[in-house]
Amino acid sequence: MRLYPTGPAGTRAAALAAAVLLFAGAGPAVADDGRPDRDFTIEDPRITESSGLAASRAHPGVYWTHNDSDDGPYVFAVDSRTGKTLATITMRGVGEPRDVEGISIGPDGDIYVGDIGDNLDGTWSHVWIYRFPEPKQLRDATVDAVQYDVKYADGARNAEALMVHPKTGRVYIASKNEDGGGLYEGPAKLTAGSVNTFRRVGEVPWVTDGAFSPDGKRLVLRSYFSAREYAFENGRLGEDRSVAAPFQRQAESVTYTADGSALMFGSEGAQSDVVRVEVEGGGSGGGQEQGKPSGSAGGEAGDQGGGEEGDGKGGAGLGAAIVVGAGVLWFALRRKRGQGEGRG
Numbered sequence: 001m002r003l004y005p006t007g008p009a010g011t012r013a014a015a016l017a018a019a020v021l022l023f024a025g026a027g028p029a030v031a032d033d034g035r036p037d038r039d040f041t042i043e044d045p046r047i048t049e050s051s052g053l054a055a056s057r058a059h060p061g062v063y064w065t066h067n068d069s070d071d072g073p074y075v076f077a078v079d080s081r082t083g084k085t086l087a088t089i090t091m092r093g094v095g096e097p098r099d100v101e102g103i104s105i106g107p108d109g110d111i112y113v114g115d116i117g118d119n120l121d122g123t124w125s126h127v128w129i130y131r132f133p134e135p136k137q138l139r140d141a142t143v144d145a146v147q148y149d150v151k152y153a154d155g156a157r158n159a160e161a162l163m164v165h166p167k168t169g170r171v172y173i174a175s176k177n178e179d180g181g182g183l184y185e186g187p188a189k190l191t192a193g194s195v196n197t198f199r200r201v202g203e204v205p206w207v208t209d210g211a212f213s214p215d216g217k218r219l220v221l222r223s224y225f226s227a228r229e230y231a232f233e234n235g236r237l238g239e240d241r242s243v244a245a246p247f248q249r250q251a252e253s254v255t256y257t258a259d260g261s262a263l264m265f266g267s268e269g270a271q272s273d274v275v276r277v278e279v280e281g282g283g284s285g286g287g288q289e290q291g292k293p294s295g296s297a298g299g300e301a302g303d304q305g306g307g308e309e310g311d312g313k314g315g316a317g318l319g320a321a322i323v324v325g326a327g328v329l330w331f332a333l334r335r336k337r338g339q340g341e342g343r344g
Contacts, residue, residue, distance in 0.1 A: 036061020036080045037257045037264070042272050043083040047076055049268045051160070052103035052209060053255040054111065058134050060258065062086060063274070064111060065266070066100050068252075073097055073130075073145075075113060077138050080264075080274070087138040091145040094130050102162030102209060106169045109134050113145075114162030116173060122156040129162070129171065129190065148190045153199045157181075160252075161210035161221065170235070173198055174207040174221055181207055185235060202237045209253045213279075214260040222254045222265065229279075246275045 042050055042065070051068035061080045073091035078084070091113070099117030106112060115128040132145040150173075159181075161174035170188060175181035183202035190196050205228065210221040212232065219232045220243060227245035231238030245251065248267035255264050256279070266274045 034081050037259075037262065037276065038080060039276050040078075040080045040083045040274050042078055042266075042274065044076060044078070044085040045270065047078075047085070047272075048270045049252075050266050050272050051101050051252045051268060052114070052162070053253040053264055053266045053274065054103045054105050054211075055255050055258045055264070056134065057105055057109055057258060058136060059086075059138060062138065063255070063264065064103055064105070064134075065253070066103055066113065068101055068117060068268075069099055070097065071100070075103070075111065077135075087135065088140045089132075089135065090142040091130055091132060092142050093144050094147045095128070097128075097130075098124070101160040102173075104162050104164040104171075104211065105134060105166075106164040107166050108169060112162060112164050112171065114159075114173065116150070116159040116162060118156065118158040121158045125156055126151050126195070127159070129196075131190070146192050148192055149195050150186070151195050151197055152184060153197050154182075159184075161207045163210050163212050163219065165216050166212055166214055167216040168235075171198075172210075172219075174204050174210050176207055178206050180205055183237060201235065204237075208251060211255040211263075213256050214258065220254055220256070220263060222251060224251045227254065227263075227265070241280075243279075244277055246277065248273065248275070 047065060047067060049067040049069065049071070050065045052066055054064045056062040056064060056077065059077070063078050063080055064075055065078055066075050073094055075089045075091065076085050077087040077089070079086050097115045099119065100113060100115050101117040102114035104112045110131050111134050113130040115130065118124050118127065127150050129148040129150055130145045131148070132143045135141060135143070157175045158177070159173050159175045163172045163174070164170070165172065171186040171190060173184045173186070175184065181204050182200040183204050184198035185201045186198045187196055204221055206223040207221045208223055210219060212219050217232060218229055219237065220227055220229045222245055227243040228240045229243050230240040243263065246265055248265065249272070250268040251265070252268050253266035256262070257264060260279065262279055263277045264274050265277060266272060
């Protein structure tokens, strides 16, 4: 990912992102009781751009993640109890990854990795999906992975969300566009050695990641500043509702817990935080109020923070933060654009 949009609308987004950056509080600590699937911090110094999350089916409390861009063919298993990496998986038999942005686990227990990013919006005529069985034992290993070539029926585009339906095994991709993207459906079965064409089946907002609930009846899609959960039936989006996504430095990833009781929201950056948010109707969640972040990594989207209502201090502080933060982010974006164009 790493590039925000440019232009007038992009400038507004940059200012908002700066505010989020500055107001995101200190990361949450691992739960004292040592239970899995709570707020945690990714401790591995190698994981600086966590851009996708998938809850393990075989190992309770473990989350699979990866860096984005050209980090290499690596996937990491992180323990939510401690934030420590339990295994580093190296994929063998695939090309050199370009921009890995999403990860999901299918009903067959295979891990799907989406090399689907395109920072220059349509520069690459095709993208890739990699697939390998989830390891039964968590230890460093090199595994053979299958590589699938992917194209979109309506032309190349940028995307950051890869979702495998937990019942049908069908793969979906949500494209990323500030003015709204599309939900793309892959063929009933992916085929290696030939092109897999994904067709647009729905309209979605600006999306940085997505995930299906374990029962396949809901699909959550997140952006930098919000998240929505959709009813999902017969391969199509239904009614949707807002989810209380937490403020994070660079909101990049989301997944349901393996039992579907909560959503886990992640972000990029060194020692990035993963925050649990209870799902409405998803279980008791340990007594946490449903639809609310369980940790202290900033408020939910839309929460202004600051002083008491009417004291004026919160608004002034927010304005100053946006001005200062936007300047810092503008400089960083110019540098990122130069790097992205150089790689193209």
